[in-house]
Amino acid sequence: MKYWKKYSKEKLIKRIDKALESTIDFQNSKYLGYPVSRLDENVFNTSGTFLNNSPLLKSFIANPNNIGCHTLGKSEEAFKGSQELEKEVIRVLAVDIFKAKENEYDGYIATGGTEANIQALWIYRNLYKKEFDATLDEMVILSSEDTHYSVHKGSNLLSIDTVSIPVDFNLREIIAPELDNIVKKLISEGKKYFMVISNMATTMFGSVDNPDIYAEILSKYKVKFKIHIDGAFGGFIYPISNRNSTLNFENPNISSITIDAHKMLQAPYGTGVFLCRKGLIENVLTKEAQYVDGMDLTIVGSRSGANAIAVWMILFSYGYYGWFEKINTLLLRTDWFAKQLDALNIEYFRDPFMNIVTIKSEYVPEKLAHKYGLVPDTHSGKNSWYKVIMMDHVEIDDLLKFVEELTNISIS
Numbered sequence: 001m002k003y004w005k006k007y008s009k010e011k012l013i014k015r016i017d018k019a020l021e022s023t024i025d026f027q028n029s030k031y032l033g034y035p036v037s038r039l040d041e042n043v044f045n046t047s048g049t050f051l052n053n054s055p056l057l058k059s060f061i062a063n064p065n066n067i068g069c070h071t072l073g074k075s076e077e078a079f080k081g082s083q084e085l086e087k088e089v090i091r092v093l094a095v096d097i098f099k100a101k102e103n104e105y106d107g108y109i110a111t112g113g114t115e116a117n118i119q120a121l122w123i124y125r126n127l128y129k130k131e132f133d134a135t136l137d138e139m140v141i142l143s144s145e146d147t148h149y150s151v152h153k154g155s156n157l158l159s160i161d162t163v164s165i166p167v168d169f170n171l172r173e174i175i176a177p178e179l180d181n182i183v184k185k186l187i188s189e190g191k192k193y194f195m196v197i198s199n200m201a202t203t204m205f206g207s208v209d210n211p212d213i214y215a216e217i218l219s220k221y222k223v224k225f226k227i228h229i230d231g232a233f234g235g236f237i238y239p240i241s242n243r244n245s246t247l248n249f250e251n252p253n254i255s256s257i258t259i260d261a262h263k264m265l266q267a268p269y270g271t272g273v274f275l276c277r278k279g280l281i282e283n284v285l286t287k288e289a290q291y292v293d294g295m296d297l298t299i300v301g302s303r304s305g306a307n308a309i310a311v312w313m314i315l316f317s318y319g320y321y322g323w324f325e326k327i328n329t330l331l332l333r334t335d336w337f338a339k340q341l342d343a344l345n346i347e348y349f350r351d352p353f354m355n356i357v358t359i360k361s362e363y364v365p366e367k368l369a370h371k372y373g374l375v376p377d378t379h380s381g382k383n384s385w386y387k388v389i390m391m392d393h394v395e396i397d398d399l400l401k402f403v404e405e406l407t408n409i410s411i412s
């Protein structure tokens with residue numbers, strides 16, 4: 001890990017204080033033309049000694065705006081400090097976790113996985129339009145049936161058809177012959193330009209798609225394609241737990257990646273990350289964004305610099321090894337839980353590198369599922385699965401109570 005280090009608390013606070021100093025001081029500044037401000041001190045408690053050890057609260061009060069994308073071109077001068085910290089976050093993710101070459105990536109902290117997924121689709125739509133004069137009818141989005149619904153939102157917004165690829169019921173793996181048939185049929189219907197959303201851990205199962213299956217079949221039919229990895233849930237787990245993962249920028253088939261910081265990383269809501277190879281994000285340049293200094297390349301306009309600082313703080317409080325240990329603790333709990341289910345002959349799905357266990361619903365009475373807050377695969381109609389996620393707050397002692405109740409059921 002070249003950039004992902006662990007900093008002391010003092011160092012974290014010092015860097016954040018410095019970053020906030022270089023954010024314009026709205027109190028004493030001459031920035032007459034900026035429609036911006038720190039938080040309203042008539043409403044919020046914005047001073048006091050409680051702030052000394054709370055760099056994040058200080059950041060929210062200073063209220064920097066990280067509008068724009070800071071890995072290329074110019075950026076708004078007024079908020080350099082928090083932009084610099086965002087750039088460090090993007091660099092750790094792109095280079096250290098997802099193996100991009102130095103300066104060969106772009107990215108920004110989006111509002112969440114939904115925005116980051118739609119940003120990718122938007123980029124590829126415009127790329128196909130620009131390079132091939134493609135029409136919307138000639139484009140199509142492919143993803144597995146377990147894919148997050150944000151892809152359907154993107155399909156609707158961008159007016160591009162989306163097709164779900166069936167997965168094996170037990171393995172949750174894309175069925176390659178089905179994919180082949182679907183692609184063949186789509187081509188016969190006039191589709192020429194493909195956008196793939198490949199999952200690095202689905203929301204319900206933690207299942208991980210193999211993007212090379214898409215690449216192989218689409219290459220065979222000689223159609224244009226781009227592959228985006230949706231790591232909204234798995235992005236801070238899978239690349240750490242599976243050292244042989246090829247879901248990164250060393251894989252030439254992969255062009256862009258979504259990661260959420262407000263799931264596993266426990267950052268405040270409003271912190272998803274979009275990463276892509278250099279030369280792609282320019283496809284969504286909004287030339288009319290004249291009043292903002294720098295290029296406008298993001299779906300969202302103004303966005304919270306404090307949120308970027310929060311992600312920076314989390315990454316550099318743990319460092320790579322600290323995070324590695326945390327993930328391994330969660331995986332140990334998951335192993336333990338899976339073993340208990342094995343002993344009870346309860347069927348479930350689990351990817352060995354993920355902290356999700358999804359149990360077939362016939363083994364869990366509805367009342368028990370409700371009592372322990374398990375999440376069903378559907379809230380309308382009969383569900384087939386219930387998932388358990390080993391997060392920070394889900395300890396073995398909590399799991400044990402659930403397992404004991406399951407045991408009592410299997411005995412009686």
Ligand SMILES: *Cc1c(COP(=O)(O)O)cnc(C)c1O
Nearest residue numbers: 112113114148202203232233260
């Ligand atoms: C949560 C999730 C999303 C959407 O993320 P938001 O941050 O809620 O917008 C997208 N994909 C996957 C796999 C997710 O788990």
